[in-house]
Amino acid sequence: MLKQDTSFDQCIKCTVCTVYCPVAKANPNYPGPKQCGPDGERLRIKSAEFYDDMLKLCTNCKRCETACPSGVKIGDMIAVARSKHAKHALHIKTIRDFVLSHTDLMGTVATPFAPIINAITGLKPVKKIMHKTIGVHDHKTLPKYSHGTFRQWYKKHCADQTHYPQQVHYFHGCYVNYNNPLLGQDFVKVMNAMNIGVQLLDKEKCCGVPLIANGFFDKAKKNALLNTQSFEAVIEKYNSTIVSTSSTCAFTLREEYPHVLKIDNAKVADRIEYVTRFLLKAFMNGKTPKLKPVNKKVVYHTPCHLERTGGSLYTIELLKMIPGLELEVLDSQCCGLAGTYGFKTENYDTSMKIGEDLFQKIRSANADYAITDCETCKWQIEENTDLTTIHPVSLLAMALAD
Numbered sequence: 001m002l003k004q005d006t007s008f009d010q011c012i013k014c015t016v017c018t019v020y021c022p023v024a025k026a027n028p029n030y031p032g033p034k035q036c037g038p039d040g041e042r043l044r045i046k047s048a049e050f051y052d053d054m055l056k057l058c059t060n061c062k063r064c065e066t067a068c069p070s071g072v073k074i075g076d077m078i079a080v081a082r083s084k085h086a087k088h089a090l091h092i093k094t095i096r097d098f099v100l101s102h103t104d105l106m107g108t109v110a111t112p113f114a115p116i117i118n119a120i121t122g123l124k125p126v127k128k129i130m131h132k133t134i135g136v137h138d139h140k141t142l143p144k145y146s147h148g149t150f151r152q153w154y155k156k157h158c159a160d161q162t163h164y165p166q167q168v169h170y171f172h173g174c175y176v177n178y179n180n181p182l183l184g185q186d187f188v189k190v191m192n193a194m195n196i197g198v199q200l201l202d203k204e205k206c207c208g209v210p211l212i213a214n215g216f217f218d219k220a221k222k223n224a225l226l227n228t229q230s231f232e233a234v235i236e237k238y239n240s241t242i243v244s245t246s247s248t249c250a251f252t253l254r255e256e257y258p259h260v261l262k263i264d265n266a267k268v269a270d271r272i273e274y275v276t277r278f279l280l281k282a283f284m285n286g287k288t289p290k291l292k293p294v295n296k297k298v299v300y301h302t303p304c305h306l307e308r309t310g311g312s313l314y315t316i317e318l319l320k321m322i323p324g325l326e327l328e329v330l331d332s333q334c335c336g337l338a339g340t341y342g343f344k345t346e347n348y349d350t351s352m353k354i355g356e357d358l359f360q361k362i363r364s365a366n367a368d369y370a371i372t373d374c375e376t377c378k379w380q381i382e383e384n385t386d387l388t389t390i391h392p393v394s395l396l397a398m399a400l401a402d
Helices: 016-020 022-026 033-046 053-057 063-067 074-085 093-101 103-121 124-132 150-155 173-179 181-193 209-213 217-238 247-259 275-287 304-309 312-320 348-363 375-385 392-399
Strands: 166-171 196-200 242-244 272-274 297-301 326-329 369-372
Touching: 016 033, 016 063, 022 348, 033 053, 033 074, 053 074, 063 074, 063 304, 074 247, 093 209, 103 124, 103 173, 150 173, 150 181, 166 181, 166 217, 166 247, 173 181, 181 196, 181 392, 209 217, 209 247, 217 242, 217 247, 242 247, 242 275, 247 272, 247 304, 272 275, 275 312, 275 392, 297 312, 297 348, 304 312, 312 326, 312 392, 348 375, 369 375, 369 392
Parallel strands: 166 196, 166 242, 242 272, 297 326, 297 369
Antiparallel strands: none
């Protein structure tokens, strides 16, 4: 039985979390993580009337938890408080929140008609209408769908994967399946170059992070339970590692399930790995594929959730192993998009203010590519810098010797 989080007792009121909070810096209306998290939790335990609707301004970036010297799960407290106490009044913006968060449903509906839907949502008049009605800011471009899913591509190539002596199971997530199948293809290419085959889970649902962010906690819990059961099945049957190419998905599957959604994933959490950690360990154990020089300059942006786990080290060390690559690791903080947060009209100005320092650094770097592990960071960087932004795995795929 998962116990209630009482880590607020460890808070020493140093306010370091508030100093590191990108929202507190950009939006004076946000009380800050200390007040919303440990201070507020003590009051909310006494009475739900102490719930403050300002908690919705939190981006769940976890930078407060990264900074906290006492290990207080501040971001988790805020998310759990929202699941318990936030009021879900019927409003037209609920349509927006539903569309942005139910990624499996929307991807399934949209991918067969991707060229049409992408064209329509990119029209300025349509953007203006969405801005005035459902509250998607008209300066934002909704993510483009792929005409065909990654799973459809995989079905045509799955027989090739059985010939490899080592196998991993791939949690591809919504982004790869519906928006960027090429990243999944690059992942398979890199794994195969290391003599590793790739298998998919029989059943997979969205990790749940957009559902959590938009208040659909019951649906997020259903997804978490299904995913955890799928992980348990493949680990029991194949003793397999589950690898994700999304730093946010990997974080959510391991950390948010027990702490925010109260789903016990103790049997599988240690077998879920973000891809660059898996790759670097494999490289160091003698599985480095033949690599050709990539004579490009790249700038690397660390996503917030990857920084929370300390996983950026693996990505950086992996990038350093690509010959010919000029790597600049940016001293950057949150990009400001925070999943669906920055698409919303009420959050847009805060989102842009948070990300402006990152955008300026990238614009002045004169790089060929920006590199980041997070799909929403990619969208934010490309939209505000015009620099092509790719995943570390795709850069590694470019470096594979023919």
